[in-house]
Amino acid sequence: MKLHHDYDLSHANTMALTCTAHTAIELFDTADITPAITYAKLNSLPLLVLSGGSNVILPNKLKACVLLPRFNGIHTISKSDTHVLISAKAGENWHEFVQTCLDNGWYGLENLALIPGLVGACPVQNIGAYGVQVSDFIEKVIAYDLTTGTQCEFKNAKCQFTYRHSLFKDNPNRYLISEVIFKLHTSSDHVQSNYGDLAALSLKLAHQDNRKTIHPKDVFNAVIAIRQSKLPDPKVLANCGSFFQNPIISMAQFTSLKTQHASLPSYLIDDNNVKIPAGWLIDMAGLKGGGIFPILTHRLQALVLTNHTPHIATANDIQKSQDFIIDTVHDKFGVQLVREPVWIDEQGYHA
Structure with a gap:
């Protein structure tokens, strides 16, 4: 782990709000979590987990110990004729993860393309777009209970997912998500493209390749095109x-x-x-x-x-x-x- 004092977080939140944290700890391995918790307790600092900073409003001064998960890795757990179980670490970039899934023939998340943030944050807000919520494809969430320092596993039902909501959102500062397990389709037949402008553009992209059937990659490309036409890039306009x-x-x-x-x-x-x-x-x-x-x-x-x-x-x-x-x-x-x-x-x- 890497420890910082008076850490500038203005570049760690996509709203680009000025914010200085009393302490920040970068976590590169789950073994870093327990010593980070111990450090915060010894210094009487409350803990705050900050993922990609894409869905938070930060104060000018943070009198806390901010945990910055940097865990990386994607691997296949199991595969059947219809589905595949995929593990993604919390520090993986969300959009790049969605791209990796498509490249490997793992389908379902394409409607959630170009959403800013990291994989570890996706269950908290139960991110969604164009008729799909990430909870539709989450099999399990692996997290650490920061009050006890123990690892916990939450199957989908225990995550209490509702619209833009979850158990993790209801218990702020308690859990640090380290890994998310997704159950995705291995067939390209399961396409969700009947939401707003998505259907027409997806079909247009399919026709350009002389196909009558919409492929998940058509949805992926259509979502990107629509979002880029309507939504500002946080790197350009905070x-x-x-x-x-x-x-x-x-x-x-x-x-x-x-x-x-x-x-x-x-x-x-x-x-x-x-x-x-x-x-x-x-x-x-x-x-x-x-x-x-x-x-x-x-x-x-x-x-x-x-x-x-x-x-x-x-x-x-x-x-x-x-x-x-x-x-x-x-x-x-x-x-x-x-x-x-x-x-x-x-x-x-x-x-």
């Missing part, structure tokens, strides 16, 4: 991806809104609930490209908040713009937006 969850509202409220706003898109959850796009609500509230400087919604995708003064802006700037957007949308539609990124306070706790 952001943490989708900032607000898509609201799930009652059928009664949806019916009322649809009467007033005929163009409102929707995705049926069940007979009583409907999911509507937060980006549409923000856009129709006149806030695409708006907010409170330096934190503004993206001019092409209102769901994304962008930082126009990277390494200068702070969490307070995020708070002002976030509250302004939430209040404006609620005043116009009566719908309460919910923030997606995790908010961290100065002690390293999830606020």
